[in-house]
Amino acid sequence: xxxxxxxxxxxxxxxxxxxxxxxDTAIAVAKDCRAQIRAFAEIDEPGARLAxxxxxxxxxxxxxxxxxxxxxxxxxxxxxxxLTTRYGSPAYSENVPSTDAEVVRSLxxxxxxxxxxxxxHEFAWGVTTASERFGxxxxxxxxxxxxxxxxxxMAASIAYGAVNVGIGTDTGGSVRIPxxxxxxxxxxPTYGLLSTHGVFPxxxxxxxxxxxxxxxGDTKMVAAALGIRSNDAPRGSRYRVGIAVKATDLPIxxxxxxxxxxxxxVLERHYEVVEVDDLxxxxxxxxxxxxxxxxxxxxxxxxxxxxxxxxxxYGAETASxxxxxxxxxxxxxxxxxxxxxxxxxxxxxxxxxCDFLVLPTCxxxxxxxxxxxxxxxxxxxxxREALMIYTAPxxxxxxxxxxxxxxxxxxxxxxxxxxxxxxRGRDGELLAxxxxxxxxxxxxxxxxxxxxR
Numbered sequence: 001x002x003x004x005x006x007x008x009x010x011x012x013x014x015x016x017x018x019x020x021x022x023x024d025t026a027i028a029v030a031k032d033c034r035a036q037i038r039a040f041a042e043i044d045e046p047g048a049r050l051a052x053x054x055x056x057x058x059x060x061x062x063x064x065x066x067x068x069x070x071x072x073x074x075x076x077x078x079x080x081x082x083l084t085t086r087y088g089s090p091a092y093s094e095n096v097p098s099t100d101a102e103v104v105r106s107l108x109x110x111x112x113x114x115x116x117x118x119x120x121h122e123f124a125w126g127v128t129t130a131s132e133r134f135g136x137x138x139x140x141x142x143x144x145x146x147x148x149x150x151x152x153x154m155a156a157s158i159a160y161g162a163v164n165v166g167i168g169t170d171t172g173g174s175v176r177i178p179x180x181x182x183x184x185x186x187x188x189p190t191y192g193l194l195s196t197h198g199v200f201p202x203x204x205x206x207x208x209x210x211x212x213x214x215x216x217g218d219t220k221m222v223a224a225a226l227g228i229r230s231n232d233a234p235r236g237s238r239y240r241v242g243i244a245v246k247a248t249d250l251p252i253x254x255x256x257x258x259x260x261x262x263x264x265x266v267l268e269r270h271y272e273v274v275e276v277d278d279l280x281x282x283x284x285x286x287x288x289x290x291x292x293x294x295x296x297x298x299x300x301x302x303x304x305x306x307x308x309x310x311x312x313x314y315g316a317e318t319a320s321x322x323x324x325x326x327x328x329x330x331x332x333x334x335x336x337x338x339x340x341x342x343x344x345x346x347x348x349x350x351x352x353x354c355d356f357l358v359l360p361t362c363x364x365x366x367x368x369x370x371x372x373x374x375x376x377x378x379x380x381x382x383x384r385e386a387l388m389i390y391t392a393p394x395x396x397x398x399x400x401x402x403x404x405x406x407x408x409x410x411x412x413x414x415x416x417x418x419x420x421x422x423x424r425g426r427d428g429e430l431l432a433x434x435x436x437x438x439x440x441x442x443x444x445x446x447x448x449x450x451x452x453r
Contacts, residue, residue: 012064022069023052030163067225076117088123089122104167112222140160146366146368148178148387181414185438187223189427204296242273242356253377256409259360286392287339296333302325310322344397347393356420400424402434405417
């Protein structure tokens with residue numbers, strides 16, 4: 001793959017490369033990626049080659065579309081016509097949808113070539129992209145580590161070099177967390193901006209479709225094809241950037257703290273940086289998030305299947321969570337939504353005087369596979385809470401948020417993510433600002449050296 005999508009499109013237009021040839025290479029690397037780190041659930045070799053051949057014709061006729069001939073990955077939570085879509089679950093191993101999810105259809109109509117379906121935690125309900133049935137997806141930087149989740153296969157495939165871009169879902173951080181742990185870019189737009197039609201739901205009031213890319217520039221190109229355009233016009237005044245002050249009830253490793261302070265130093269050279277110390281409790285926000293997910297996921301699955309089918313066909317982790325969901329009540333759900341509303345009101349008030357809020361994406365670099373609980377400094381808790389506590393608040397609020405790489409962890413050299421958040425509807429400004437920050441931080445290398453795979 002070319003270093004950037006813009007460069008690849010230029011090569012196509014000049015006749016230096018053909019989509020069919022680039023797609024052949026992408027398929028070969030995707031097969032290797034599936035064998036080495038299990039980041040692909042399905043590879044659509046015949047479909048990709050057919051789409052690429054059509055893209056060749058579009059270039060010959062000088063009528064290319066916005067993403068003509070660009071190989072992409074699609075998380076295995078999106079329906080894809082004629083291609084097995086198992087939603088990460090053994091219960092759907094033979095599921096072949098007859099239609100594409102709306103966002104997949106839009107990408108295909110823009111000329112994108114779907115190379116395959118990338119792995120997901122079962123029904124997107126987890127942060128590790130581990131599977132007893134299908135095997136764990138591995139972090140391409142260190143195979144003993146998790147890639148994050150639930151869009152772990154998408155992030156891992158980009159870091160591996162199979163594709164430059166793809167789409168995932170983000171209910172509590174499922175695009176941003178694996179982006180941070182694999183060293184790529186993960187963008188969650190404003191709630192409802194991208195259609196979830198044809199995407200298996202986890203918690204409908206929190207579910208977002210997101211975009212992942214090797215760089216902000218690549219991510220912006222896919223976003224533009226989906227109707228989200230970056231506001232790149234010069235700004236007359238400096239942005240006001242809010243730095244989330246460290247809270248005593250939140251975990252943060254020394255590695256992440258150092259990387260974040262280095263990023264802050266860079267930001268202070270170019271922007272007006274202020275500390276935001278009146279944020280609502282993220283711990284309380286996570287409690288609201290967990291209650292909502294439990295209730296809404298229970299309704300999603302029990303509207304489709306009875307308890308016996310769930311116990312017999314689902315993975316053990318998901319089945320156990322749905323057993324807990326059976327115990328929740330409308331009263332519990334109402335209390336979680338009430339807490340959510342209060343949390344969002346306080347968050348909006350805290351951000352009102354800032355153009356953007358900046359904080360770590362995750363409190364640590366990628367944990368070791370098989371870890372259920374994690375200790376970070378004086379904090380101890382589940383790996384799910386640890387990895388989601390900085391990301392889930394912005395699903396509660398529906399605000400756009402983006403993770404991009406910052407200085408790697410000093411201890412193990414693993415990727416670390418910087419999260420940038422904007423107000424609802426300011427997606428274009430967020431993408432433009434993220435491009436500036438990416439260039440100024442200088443950590444755009446997000447693909448594993450082939451010699452180290």
